[in-house]
Amino acid sequence: MAMIAEHADLRRLGGFSGPDMPEEDLLHACVHCGMCLSSCPTYRMTGQEMSSPRGRLWMMSAVAEGRMELLDPVFTEQMYQCLDCRACEAVCPSGVQYGVLVEASRAQIEQHRQRPAQERAVRKATLGWLFGETGRMRGFVGLTRFYQRSGLSFAARKSRMLKLLGMEELEGMLPPISKKFLVAGTERWSPPNPERTVHLFNGCIMGTVFADTNRATARVLAHNGSTVETPAAQQCCGALHVHSGQLDLARDLARRNIDAFESAGAEAIIVNAAGCGSALKEYGHLLKDDPTYAQRAAAFSDRVKDFTEFLAAQELKPPTNKVTRAVTYQEPCHLAHAQRISAQPRQLLAQVPGLEVIEMKESSLCCGSAGIYNLTRRQMANDLGDRKAKNVIATGAVDVITANPGCAMQLRTSINRNGGDARVRHIADVLDEAYGGEKTGRAFHEVSK
Ligand code: SF4
Numbered sequence: 001m002a003m004i005a006e007h008a009d010l011r012r013l014g015g016f017s018g019p020d021m022p023e024e025d026l027l028h029a030c031v032h033c034g035m036c037l038s039s040c041p042t043y044r045m046t047g048q049e050m051s052s053p054r055g056r057l058w059m060m061s062a063v064a065e066g067r068m069e070l071l072d073p074v075f076t077e078q079m080y081q082c083l084d085c086r087a088c089e090a091v092c093p094s095g096v097q098y099g100v101l102v103e104a105s106r107a108q109i110e111q112h113r114q115r116p117a118q119e120r121a122v123r124k125a126t127l128g129w130l131f132g133e134t135g136r137m138r139g140f141v142g143l144t145r146f147y148q149r150s151g152l153s154f155a156a157r158k159s160r161m162l163k164l165l166g167m168e169e170l171e172g173m174l175p176p177i178s179k180k181f182l183v184a185g186t187e188r189w190s191p192p193n194p195e196r197t198v199h200l201f202n203g204c205i206m207g208t209v210f211a212d213t214n215r216a217t218a219r220v221l222a223h224n225g226s227t228v229e230t231p232a233a234q235q236c237c238g239a240l241h242v243h244s245g246q247l248d249l250a251r252d253l254a255r256r257n258i259d260a261f262e263s264a265g266a267e268a269i270i271v272n273a274a275g276c277g278s279a280l281k282e283y284g285h286l287l288k289d290d291p292t293y294a295q296r297a298a299a300f301s302d303r304v305k306d307f308t309e310f311l312a313a314q315e316l317k318p319p320t321n322k323v324t325r326a327v328t329y330q331e332p333c334h335l336a337h338a339q340r341i342s343a344q345p346r347q348l349l350a351q352v353p354g355l356e357v358i359e360m361k362e363s364s365l366c367c368g369s370a371g372i373y374n375l376t377r378r379q380m381a382n383d384l385g386d387r388k389a390k391n392v393i394a395t396g397a398v399d400v401i402t403a404n405p406g407c408a409m410q411l412r413t414s415i416n417r418n419g420g421d422a423r424v425r426h427i428a429d430v431l432d433e434a435y436g437g438e439k440t441g442r443a444f445h446e447v448s449k
């Protein structure tokens with residue numbers, strides 16, 4: 001029924017029509033003051049007004065007022081040149097909700113334009129099929145891991161085949177894939193005398209490529225008094241679908257996640273990937289017109305907490321191990337701007353004995369990852385990645401710490417390309433190390449078949 005209601009929407013606003021139009025009131029909130037311009041990565045790289053938040057909002061209003069065509073190439077280009085990093089939103093004095101506006105504009109473009117057959121097939125195979133079911137993602141990442149570990153990867157690089165296929169950089173983005181994936185519902189961490197039970201959002205990339213980081217996250221939570229469960233049947237968060245204008249696919253995943261966490265009686269839902277966290281916290285908005293799920297989605301979103309947000313709100317049990325090294329922290333956009341979580345990760349790192357945290361320049365400027373932006377818009381993504389890498393290298397830090405898988409992969413490849421050797425690590429891995437790592441968590445780790 002909900003899907004029928006979504007498609008039965010026949011409203012029109014200038015060049016926008018049908019479901020998921022940008023909301024007129026939100027468009028009017030912009031007073032064109034320009035205070036967001038210096039925060040916008042694409043404006044800083046191009047210096048062009050049309051590549052700024054103000055320019056893009058002006059174009060959205062122009063389409064809404066019928067002064068510009070929805071499929072005008074300048075409009076479609078600018079809606080997708082934007083990284084959806086939300087840096088503009090975080091500094092806007094008028095409270096413009098830029099993220100939902102650009103996402104609705106993309107949804108409109110996708111509804112009304114016919115992409116070439118090849119692009120449609122790729123989007124269907126990835127966003128629809130691969131990200132539509134965690135089991136398929138595990139199968140795909142499993143094959144990639146075989147490629148990585150079997151020597152095929154080495155041979156492909158040696159033979160220059162990857163270079164010829166233009167995939168050398170893409171391959172370089174992948175970190176060593178975790179040996180054992182984390183399958184939701186099969187692992188649990190329960191410390192002696194737990195104070196609460198929390199549920200870990202596993203995620204499709206975090207639960208496979210970065211499964212060891214999810215286990216590190218669970219151990220740190222357990223060290224701090226939480227029993228950690230990973231409810232079965234949970235799916236991808238849908239963030240990539242929202243960013244790609246595929247809101248119906250995102251809604252389908254959101255409903256399945258709400259069902260999975262509701263039936264497990266979730267108290268707090270902990271997420272360690274900034275992009276996923278931001279999407280989960282916005283399920284209330286995504287499903288606001290769904291009569292069956294609207295309230296449940298809002299209640300679900302209220303329970304979602306970023307790992308650092310949750311930990312920093314309690315007194316941290318003092319870490320036992322020294323981590324003697326210099327590190328720097330790079331802020332994921334969807335943590336700093338979309339969720340406004342900036343102080344908490346630094347607060348936690350400051351409590352790790354031995355750790356020297358050196359602030360880098362432009363820590364919160366987008367690294368160019370932005371979902372699949374670094375795959376679809378290589379030039380801008382590489383330019384931003386180079387800028388970020390140079391700022392990391394200038395600190396002389398041994399590790400660069402972040403809290404999002406997309407940023408981790410983009411940082412890795414950008415630092416390599418710029419001749420740096422800083423390792424990229426998730427904040428959960430560093431905190432876990434400070435508690436003694438895997439060994440100390442074994443006593444309260446249960447695995448079921
Ligand atoms: S989005 Fe906000 S900061 Fe940017 S021009 Fe509009 S009102 Fe000003």
Ligand code: SF4
Pocket residue numbers: 039040041042043051052053056081082083084085086087088089098
């Ligand atoms: S979301 Fe980021 S890239 Fe897009 S307009 Fe805002 S600041 Fe610029």
